Every structure is written in structure tokens, then in C-alpha cells.
Amino acid sequence: MINKLLYIVNNKEIIEDLKKVGVKNFLFPLKDFCVGFNNTYDFDEIENESFIFINRILDNESLDLLEKKLNDNRDKIKGIVYDDFGVLYLINKLKLNVITINYQNHFGTNYQSINENLKYNDSVVVSTDITKKEIEEILKKVEKEVCIFLFGLIPVMYSRRTLLTNFSKEFNIPTKNNVLIDEKISKNKFIMVENEFGTVGYQRNYYDGLELLNLENIKYFLVNPLFLSDKEQIQLISDIKNKKLTLNIPNDKGFLYKETIYKLKEDK
DSSP: OHHHEEEEEEEEGGHHHHHHTTTTEEEEEEEEOSSSOOBBOOGGSSOEEEEEESSSSSOHHHHHEEEEEEHGGGGGGEEEESSHHHHHHHHHTTOOOEEEOOTTTOOOOOOHHHHHTTTTTEEEOSSSSSOOHHHHHHHHHHHSSSEEEEEEOOEEEEESSSSHHHHHHHOOOOOSEEEEOTTTTOOOEEEEEEEEEEEEEEESSSEEEEEGGGOOEEEEEEEEEOOOOHHHHHHHHHHHHHHHTOOSSSSEOOOTTOOOOOOOOOOO
């Protein structure tokens, strides 16, 4: 079970401690090619046989730069988790021998689209927008092992605009990052994280999917420990081993038991 964790690196300094409690697969947000993280890492900071995470929308100039970086570091990459299909183009062009995982959270919602995606990738991250029952149905029908988001903050929006900076300039207030906001209509809370490549909005509550650890046909369980302290991250691994969350943090089950399909009322 722990062998199948794919753990996003939040603080490189505790990797050795995480290894001691069983974590083997580390996913590093790649510097200049990721949004939504406080810490990103260049290849000289990334351990050999690691996964790299690329989740920003790329233009031609960025793809050219990424191509050079991937080619220069091809021997140290175990796998690549990506959003933009331009990354897959580069992987094929460079003939990189890596595990490819496509992660578009709002798209992996049914087995037909996932199977189509699996024609070109080793795995796909199943969306967190669907119920546990729907996830179980997908796992029965996919043609390869897929990845499940197990725990962490879930990104719900991404803009290429620097929204926090723009707001700060418009209203002449100090710039802040990692801002907690209340959305007035839905009455939900979100954390906004910005860098020069854009802004990501996360649901405030940590997603607790630890009950999904019993599922089969899984390649990796994805964990995003963003904003957890070092101590909390070590405790999280213990909780995962016990399949029960004990951390004193705001959390919920997301859409595991809440369908997002509604029938609209007819006009009279």
C-alpha cells in the first residue's frame, strides 16, 4: 500500500524521514513549470529515479525550454505527471523511457475517456469530481491501472493571470499569497496560491480518501500535503497505514458520497 503512494514533495528536507516510514515514490513540482505550490524544484534539487510534476499551460517558448531540460536530465526521471499534452509530445519526441501519467482533474470522470487517454499514457488520475461508486465502476472497466487522488488539497481552478497581484494593485493593498477567501454564493472557502505563471484555487478542506486504499487496479495513490507541517506529514503516513485520518485539520470526503448531477426544474 505505502509502496503505491505517489507523494508530492512539499519540503525536500524531510524526504529522508518520509523514506524511513515507507514512502518510496516522490513527485517533485518542476520549477518554472508548475503552479499552485509554495516550493518548486529544479533538476539539480531532484533526486534520481523521481517523478516530476508539470501542471501549467505551456506556450512554444516554454516547450522549447522544457525540451532541453528533459533531454539534459533524461536519465534521472522515473516518471512525469502532466496536464498539458504538449508534454507528452516532448516525451515521445525525445523517446524518454519514463512512466507517463496524465492528470486533468476534471476530465477523468468516466471509463470511456480514461481508456482513450490510456492509449497514449501509462496511467491517468481519476477525477475527484465523482462518487466512490462511480470510481469503483471505472476501476472495473479501465484497460490499465489508474491513479487515485488519496489525500490533500484539491485544485478547483487555475488561471494564467496573477489574480492576487492584480487585486492588490487595483485596490492598493499589500500583496499576499496563500490567501483564504470566502466565496459568497457557494459559501465555500478557498485558498489562492499564485506565482508568476498564474493562480490556483484550492478547496480549503483537505480531501480524505483514505477509505479508497482498499480498491484494486491502482497504479499509484496521489498525495498532496500542501501546507502541512513536517510533523503532520509524518503523522499522515501513519494515518494512511491505519487507513484512518487522525490529523486535526479541516477535512471532508469531497464528492465520494455527493453526486454532482442534478435535474433542472422545468419552466412552467
